Amino acid sequence: MAFIAPSRRLRRTPFSDGVEAAGVKAYTVYNHMLLPTMFRSVEEDYHHLKEAVQVWDVAVERQVELRGPDAGRLMQMLTPRDLRGMLPGQCYYVPIVDETGGMLNDPVALKLAEDRWWISIADSDLLYWAKGIAYGYRLDVLVDEPDVSPLAVQGPRAEELMARVFGDAVRDVRFFRFGWFQFEGRDMVIARSGYSKQGGYEIYVEGGDIGMPLWNALMEAGRDLDVHAGCPNLIERIEGGLLSYGNDMTDDNTPHECGLGRFCDTHLAIGCIGRDALLRVAKEGPVQQIRAIDILGDPVPSCDRWWPVWSGKKRVGRVSSAAYSPDFKTNVGIGMVRLSHWDDGDEVQVETPAGMRDAIVREKFWI
Amino acid sequence: MAFIAPSRRLRRTPFSDGVEAAGVKAYTVYNHMLLPTMFRSVEEDYHHLKEAVQVWDVAVERQVELRGPDAGRLMQMLTPRDLRGMLPGQCYYVPIVDETGGMLNDPVALKLAEDRWWISIADSDLLYWAKGIAYGYRLDVLVDEPDVSPLAVQGPRAEELMARVFGDAVRDVRFFRFGWFQFEGRDMVIARSGYSKQGGYEIYVEGGDIGMPLWNALMEAGRDLDVHAGCPNLIERIEGGLLSYGNDMTDDNTPHECGLGRFCDTHLAIGCIGRDALLRVAKEGPVQQIRAIDILGDPVPSCDRWWPVWSGKKRVGRVSSAAYSPDFKTNVGIGMVRLSHWDDGDEVQVETPAGMRDAIVREKFWI
Numbered sequence: 030m031a032f033i034a035p036s037r038r039l040r041r042t043p044f045s046d047g048v049e050a051a052g053v054k055a056y057t058v059y060n061h062m063l064l065p066t067m068f069r070s071v072e073e074d075y076h077h078l079k080e081a082v083q084v085w086d087v088a089v090e091r092q093v094e095l096r097g098p099d100a101g102r103l104m105q106m107l108t109p110r111d112l113r114g115m116l117p118g119q120c121y122y123v124p125i126v127d128e129t130g131g132m133l134n135d136p137v138a139l140k141l142a143e144d145r146w147w148i149s150i151a152d153s154d155l156l157y158w159a160k161g162i163a164y165g166y167r168l169d170v171l172v173d174e175p176d177v178s179p180l181a182v183q184g185p186r187a188e189e190l191m192a193r194v195f196g197d198a199v200r201d202v203r204f205f206r207f208g209w210f211q212f213e214g215r216d217m218v219i220a221r222s223g224y225s226k227q228g229g230y231e232i233y234v235e236g237g238d239i240g241m242p243l244w245n246a247l248m249e250a251g252r253d254l255d256v257h258a259g260c261p262n263l264i265e266r267i268e269g270g271l272l273s274y275g276n277d278m279t280d281d282n283t284p285h286e287c288g289l290g291r292f293c294d295t296h297l298a299i300g301c302i303g304r305d306a307l308l309r310v311a312k313e314g315p316v317q318q319i320r321a322i323d324i325l326g327d328p329v330p331s332c333d334r335w336w337p338v339w340s341g342k343k344r345v346g347r348v349s350s351a352a353y354s355p356d357f358k359t360n361v362g363i364g365m366v367r368l369s370h371w372d373d374g375d376e377v378q379v380e381t382p383a384g385m386r387d388a389i390v391r392e393k394f395w396i
Numbered sequence: 397m398a399f400i401a402p403s404r405r406l407r408r409t410p411f412s413d414g415v416e417a418a419g420v421k422a423y424t425v426y427n428h429m430l431l432p433t434m435f436r437s438v439e440e441d442y443h444h445l446k447e448a449v450q451v452w453d454v455a456v457e458r459q460v461e462l463r464g465p466d467a468g469r470l471m472q473m474l475t476p477r478d479l480r481g482m483l484p485g486q487c488y489y490v491p492i493v494d495e496t497g498g499m500l501n502d503p504v505a506l507k508l509a510e511d512r513w514w515i516s517i518a519d520s521d522l523l524y525w526a527k528g529i530a531y532g533y534r535l536d537v538l539v540d541e542p543d544v545s546p547l548a549v550q551g552p553r554a555e556e557l558m559a560r561v562f563g564d565a566v567r568d569v570r571f572f573r574f575g576w577f578q579f580e581g582r583d584m585v586i587a588r589s590g591y592s593k594q595g596g597y598e599i600y601v602e603g604g605d606i607g608m609p610l611w612n613a614l615m616e617a618g619r620d621l622d623v624h625a626g627c628p629n630l631i632e633r634i635e636g637g638l639l640s641y642g643n644d645m646t647d648d649n650t651p652h653e654c655g656l657g658r659f660c661d662t663h664l665a666i667g668c669i670g671r672d673a674l675l676r677v678a679k680e681g682p683v684q685q686i687r688a689i690d691i692l693g694d695p696v697p698s699c700d701r702w703w704p705v706w707s708g709k710k711r712v713g714r715v716s717s718a719a720y721s722p723d724f725k726t727n728v729g730i731g732m733v734r735l736s737h738w739d740d741g742d743e744v745q746v747e748t749p750a751g752m753r754d755a756i757v758r759e760k761f762w763i
Contacts, residue, residue, distance in 0.1 A: 030399040030400065030401075030402070031399070031400055031420055031421060031422055031423050032397040032398070032399060032400065032421060032422040032423075033397065033398055033399065033400040033422065033423060033424065033425075034397075034422040034423065034424045034433035034434065034698075035397070035698040035699075035700035036424060036640075036643055036698070036699070036700060036717075037642070037643045037699060037700060037701055037702060037716050037717070038424070038519060038640060038641075038642030038643045039424065039425065039700075041700065041701055053398055054398060054399060055398055055399040055400065055401040056398050056399075056400060056401065057400065057401045057403060057405070057406065057425075058400075058406065058424075058425035061519065061520075061642060066401035067401065127527060127531075128527075128531055133524065152405060152428065153428075153521055153524065154520055154521035154524055154525075155524070157500065157520070157521055157522070157524035157525035157528065158524035158525070158527065158528045159528070160494060160495075160525065160528065161524065161525045161526070161527065161528015161529045161531070161532060162528045162531065162532050163532075164494075164495055164528070164529065164532060164669065165528060165529050165530075165531060165532010165533050166532050273403075273405060274405075275404070275405030275428060276403055276404045276405045302531065331401075331402040331403070332402075332403070332404060333402035333403060333404060333406075333408065334404055334408055335404060349404050350403075350404070
């Protein structure tokens with residue numbers, strides 16, 4: 030593995046000092062910012078995440094803030110999900126598409142108020158798209174990136190740890206809802222959400238200066254819970270079928286191809302960009318779709334490029350994420366498979382750097 | 397230094413196999429793609445770049461293609477530089493700004509034809525901004541990222557090497573002009589340009605499949621010229637005052653603050669976004685500006701965050717890039733300095749991780 034060269038352009042986060050002190054071993058770059066990928070080892074981090082509680086620096090989930098009279102209108106233009114019933118205090122996973130229905134991002138939107146939204150983005154400059162649309166349509170809305178950095182607390186002991194720092198009321202926050210809580214006199218949005226299947230919270234930390242005090246308070250309060258610095262775990266997220274923009278999908282793919290059709294109410298999402306294209310896709314159905322893929326045999330190496338999926342001599346898809354799962358004792362994978370081979374149990378071959386492997390298409394992910 | 401975690405999201409390039417074979421030691425990430433930053437060592441690469449010739453994988457300079465009847469109109473909307481006199485075959489360095497005059501990117505634009513442009517971008521998803529504007533204004537233009545990957549040939553022996561592979565006609569290409577040349581029957585745009593002050597070319601390689609054959613042909617042909625794989629060199633680019641978007645400027649800065657006022661013809665650039673704001677800035681002048689900064693004393697560590705610049709107890713700027721220069725025997729730096737302290741020879745202090753250092757503001761860069 031090569032080193033990552035430091036520069037200001039790969040932005041540090043309000044929690045970077047804590048991440049470094051905890052012995053981060055590897056990073057990726059996400060929204061022009063450093064995202065830890067490994068502390069002890071990917072496997073050790075994986076087991077610990079499922080047993081204890083971790084604090085994750087996910088400041089890379091930058092926010093695009095929409096504020097003003099046209100904020101709600103712009104938000105609905107960006108996504109085919111119907112937002113009319115959404116209340117302040119709710120989080121929605123919202124596919125964002127361009128005029129042809131191609132995915133530009135797959136963020137979580139938080140409705141703070143009728144005229145104020147945060148879009149917690151995946152790895153692409155959604156700010157530029159939202160600003161361009163707002164400017165082109167002369168909307169009365171302010172679009173920018175506020176000084177907000179999410180910190181996630183994930184794992185089976187997350188609720189206990191959070192209650193110790195923020196009080197018992199945090200236990201009442203329901204899944205994909207958020208509330209306002211205080212830490213050292215500062216208001217923070219806390220949502221029951223996160224990029225794992227182990228349960229937990231995301232704290233939207235406003236103001237970089239309060240980052241390390243909060244990090245330290247969580248570490249302090251969780252000592253007997255075996256709290257540790259962690260990060261989104263490659264194995265666990267594949268087991269749980271959590272998609273990654275740029276890995277598992279790009280702007281070539283529609284939400285329907287990504288298995289996100291259930292988040293599209295394209296008929297009802299009046300004014301959404303890409304509506305014509307997506308109505309057509311919804312009518313015809315996609316010809317390829319995201320699937321769980323069980324790659325048989327020994328552990329595979331890192332998936333740093335698309336691995337072709339074959340059925341004999343016919344190319345029928347690609348694998349975009351893969352890792353060996355200690356719990357399921359197989360290589361768990363995510364891929365895009367053509368409809369001729371996407372049924373549960375379909376047998377295919379995956380061309381990995383370690384050679385051609387037999388594989389099985391699964392309708393459901395592992396957890 | 398930490399490792400960089402491999403994933404498909406950090407895209408490989410058509411030249412990655414060559415880069416790896418040449419022993420790349422470190423990467424950065426740029427436009428969601430891997431950019432080598434070091435082969436032998438930053439110092440060795442630096443001396444070699446100034447003496448011989450290097451082949452650089454700069455595929456990260458992704459292209460935003462504008463094609464169609466409104467391509468020229470959109471291009472002029474994006475930049476305050478007056479494009480009316482620009483001819484096909486020319487390259488222009490074009491600041492791209494938002495409606496408040498904040499820098500969104502600082503690319504080189506290539507005019508391929510009256511209705512076709514490539515914008516060779518710095519590290520931000522300019523594609524999203526251009527697509528948003530085109531959609532909002534209902535322009536008759538196609539905006540996308542084509543399969544084009546620049547390969548740079550830089551250094552004093554670049555012309556000789558290029559002539560061996562593309563023929564002597566390549567010697568006649570003037571600075572910031574381009575022509576069409578053939579390699580193995582394939583047309584390629586070749587410009588006299590590049591992110592160094594050592595002279596050379598950028599080859600716009602269309603189609604990933606021809607990447608490694610071209611890489612290998614250049615290495616083969618340049619054996620006796622001591623050709624080596626290289627990359628943009630931190631020391632050399634600071635000496636030459638080549639700015640880096642995300643390091644030395646962000647969307648908070650106007651082109652005038654970045655010393656790019658000479659590329660703004662805001663009065664004449666009719667229709668350009670941000671015109672009102674930039675006319676105001678041009679009238680009043682900026683209150684801070686990019687300067688060369690000579691940081692005295694021993695070599696400084698990597699500049700991975702802004703270093704405050706002080707005049708006594710008053711904060712007067714920041715340093716964003718710095719490295720020890722073997723040729724100039726000082727720490728060369730780039731920073732943004734307030735007008736009270738930006739004159740040639742002004743003495744300031746820079747707060748580095750290695751302690752407070754005396755420094756001198758310079759009007760001119762080193763080369």
